[in-house]
Amino acid sequence: MPTNLNKTLAARIVLGFLGGLLIGLVVFGVSRRINPSSTVQIKINEKSYTLEIAKTPAQRAKGLMLRENLDENKGMLFVFPREGRHGFWMYKTRIPLKMIWLDKNWKVVHMEAQVPPCESEDPLKCPSYYPSKPAMYVIEINP
Numbered sequence: 001m002p003t004n005l006n007k008t009l010a011a012r013i014v015l016g017f018l019g020g021l022l023i024g025l026v027v028f029g030v031s032r033r034i035n036p037s038s039t040v041q042i043k044i045n046e047k048s049y050t051l052e053i054a055k056t057p058a059q060r061a062k063g064l065m066l067r068e069n070l071d072e073n074k075g076m077l078f079v080f081p082r083e084g085r086h087g088f089w090m091y092k093t094r095i096p097l098k099m100i101w102l103d104k105n106w107k108v109v110h111m112e113a114q115v116p117p118c119e120s121e122d123p124l125k126c127p128s129y130y131p132s133k134p135a136m137y138v139i140e141i142n143p
Helices: 004-027 057-062
Strands: 039-044 047-054 074-084 097-102 108-115 135-141
Touching: 047 057, 047 135, 057 074
Parallel strands: 047 074
Antiparallel strands: 039 047, 074 135, 097 108, 097 135
């Protein structure tokens, strides 16, 4: 059972990460309007990322499925037309991911820090991940 000290340390680490994410989004000028290009640059905790943008239903459905690897500084930004509890199914996702859900104001509302790949070919055995609060954007990067 975790001690209060472990919980406090974990909370500080998460808050530091989230603060860095918010600062990075502001520093790189990611706004509420998504650039029509296919990528966007962000900075999280002093580390720069190039994110592919998935804004159509087909792009969001495919996501990072079938990728055998993901460069350390690459990822994907999922853009939804409205806030909701948008879930992510790990079927045919072969790489571990960190998932960060953001609301319409780019505030982090949920994070899954270590999502393992689904190794099963049976879609019923692959988990889905949902945010605890409504989100409009989701970032997937290397954990």
